[in-house]
Amino acid sequence: VESVTTAFQAQAVRVGAAVRGVRVADAPARAAELLRQQGCRTVAVAAVLPDRAAFLDALTTAGLSEVPLATLSPTRRADGGISIATLGVAETGSVLLHSTAEDRRVELCVDVHLVLLDTTALVPTLDTAFRTLRAISARPPAYATLVSGPSRSADIERQITIGVHGPRAFHVFLREPGP
């Protein structure tokens, strides 16, 4: 388990993600602090987050305002967004986001994206990831994405440019179970 965690961290960093280990209980306050440091003033939070209320409280405490999901769009964006991953894949440093159309806006219409990933949801390879997904539900989800780092392009002179249409910063909180 430890080697998969280490491999995930190394590979996620290689693809341009920033990874931090946090305890579950500390995650809301740490998230608010990180997003504030990143210059965010407005934040959208996915509806599916089990402890969503705790995150909203922490944002308010940190002086950040919430953008309701219903108003989020490409032209009415939030500075930051918080989502939760179904799985993390060490092979590619990816998180698997398996979200409703509404929650997906949190992944698409923000500049700084923070994804919560429980260490118990880490798998070594893509093969094991898809096998696990199959075990979770008989039918594949309508819309699932492996996200590996921030949005990028090499379309001009093959020079890598970070932050084209998707988020320009991509953070992962690896949540350790326990207090």
Place this chain on the structure above:
Amino acid sequence: VSGPIAPFAERYRKALTDGQLGRNLLNFQRAYGAARRAAFEHWHAQAPLGIPAASFAGQRELLTRAKSQAVRDHVKELARFRTAAEAAGATVYESTSARDAVRYVVELCQRRGARLVAKGKSMVSEELFLNQALEAAGVRAIETDLGEWIIQLAHETPSHMVMPAIHKSRQQVGELFEAHVGRPVSREDIAEMAGVARQELRRVFAEAEVGLTGANALIAETGTVMLVTNEGNGRLTSSLPRIHVVLAGWEKLVLTWDDATAQARLLARSGTAQDITVYTTFITGPDHPDRELHIVIVDNGRSEMAADPDFEAALRCIRCAACADVCPPYQVVGGHAFGFVYSGAIGLVNTPFHHGLEAAAGPQSLCVSCNACATVCPVSIPLPRLILDVRHRVAERLGLPLRKRAALAVWARPRLFGLAMAVGRALQVPFVRGRQLRHPRWRGGRRAPPCSAASWRRPPGGPWPRAAPAGSPWRTSSSA
């Protein structure tokens, strides 16, 4: 494209006289080669994770087998894909021709009252000239991939399947963007240019009624579309407009998620030298009862390829463009000289089936049979041999140009050839400098070896060999 495609000779001349193009592409190919090697080498460091067949050779064997089976069983597998996708709520349309596929998309836009289509990168839509048809029907189609948007603003076609605007310098892109947005844009800062696209295209994602994308794989077992992008425009295009249209050639079929995984692993490393594309999306039916997902299956010559035992292998192609990235002639002339959307080695092989043999008649002559493409193809397509097959068909069905016919006729007659060389030696005297042949009208340092006094066909001091006997493979039909 505002006008018809220029003749090959004109495209070729234009590319050769564009000094910047060759330099841009040489830099690109050198950087690509090193980055690709590094991406495959990184796999060795990941051995403890237990990735199956984690090497180029091993993974290529897996994927070649998987794609071969999908091509062979495509009728059955397409039916399986269709059943599963429809069960998930998608509409699958198997178009009967290029025109029929275009008609379906245009009529869908008209029926739903759509005025604006946000497009993700789709090479199939370029193959079908879909944008022009949409514009003609009064529907605006705006490209959202950075490279595709650049060439749309420049009224050009893609010169590369993965990086459509790789032929343009940052200065050219800056100029185009400045003209489009009407305010100063840097000619040097690529991040600023990407920022212009980010800003300008947000409105398109918000307002488009239809999002149109290609597909990287159609997974038969679950009716799932796999779509990979780096910029995130594919996810925006497939998530925000109420209607999502997927346009895909049926050769994108794979049987299982395992096969799609093998493809994702090789596509990223071969295409862009990444370990994985930033966004690898799997779509199985519409994600909301109010949304529509239409999957338009394109044939346009693919069935004819599948029925041709020589060319069936070319349908394994996953459009990574590695064959263009290592191709020496591609480095010199770029993708536009190839004429149609598929450039590089694979373009010389599949263009005759999508656009007719005439379309490949000129471009096939670009191949120098160096075999570089075959060494990097992640699905083991015997590209050099297939290009020679195309060359054979071109010569057989369309004939050779007069000058080439005359030259080959001389070459087939050893005595006449010897005489021609003797004449050449006499005429070349004023142009030989330091054992090289130069000509005042040859540009860009072109030079050739002078006509030789000795011939490799005549042993030193020996007699000229006789013409090849009848029935010899060396004897052409015009040999005396």
